[in-house]
Amino acid sequence: MSIAVVGSKFKIEEPNNNKPEYIIIHHALAKHCTIDDIQRWHLELGWSGIGYHYFISKEGYIFEGRKEEQRGGHCKQGDMNSRSIGICLEGCYQEYKNQTDKDVPAKQLKALFNLTKHLQRKYNIPVSNVKRHHDFAPYKLCPGNYFPWEEFILTLQEENILPDIDKHWAKDNIYKVVAAGIMEGFPDGEFKPNLTVTRAELATVVANLLDIM
Template structure:
């Protein structure tokens, strides 16, 4: 297995990870991007730089992200003991090709053997997100088996409230809900400094996400996404109040 080494300019100091107990898998939410693109996006979020330790492209090439032994920035609350792997693509709508699946499987197997671990999770197992997407071939990558059907998406708490597409006041039900520049996960997450003054008050981590319980005014609905003063929010995690 060949890992392509990269040199990045970091914004601040990286901290060493004290333990490695699991691997967390992600998708980039972009149909075409590079490790340098992700590094730039994460710098815009105010982070030190690319938050994943590895990036697997559609052609099967594997790129180094953060140094393997440092704490990542890819799964809030679960970074201190995990390695993050991101796959190029948007697997809510796309289907992963076999070359990328094989590369991901080889990388996961290598890391499991290296650290003596067996626990591999999806990003959505530890955070309120749909990452790495319902079409992500988790079983094929982790266990070498073909999934007979996409992993079902849990029924969102706020779905009944948003089905009518009513405007008005809503409450955030997710622990950390990304604010996007447009109505969909293909739009980038906003930076903390791009939020309204009220939005900033409810983004104490300064990561461009609103905390659970934040109340927002919805002006417009589009494809299940709500336009608010700070930006676009997924309607799956909003409850009408």
């Protein structure tokens, strides 16, 4: 799976007062765009920069926008900008001019799943607090009526990767390689970081690396 986590290149002047209790999912309302496009659009609105903390391309690449500790600019209702992490997906998953996408790419969904699970564990956010922008701003369809929301939430509820690494010395690196799609948990939902890797697991890791390169 071709996923990379790219660090933020934007200097955004916002206070470091974000205390994440929620994860809020958006779409860009644009069939094709980049994180640079969104940065430009938000600057043109007079904002300090991109309002989202993360952007995920259709190819499954994860880009950092604002720092997680910075107040967001993606959901003003309920003071969510200081209580959540905002994730934006490239694409337009609703009927809108000539921009409409009716299918969310599998790579993008997988990257969203990995990032969401990582953020849930990092901030102790329950699945019930993983929300659509629409849940706070009902006049919007965001992230679109074509986004498979019920299936996505069900997957978050059923899959529980990495429950046994929270206190492991290498947890940050483990989160990174899992978010990058290089390694995953075992079928029983555990990661077992202290076990010796098998040849089959090593072959899978190398194959995923070759796919990314």
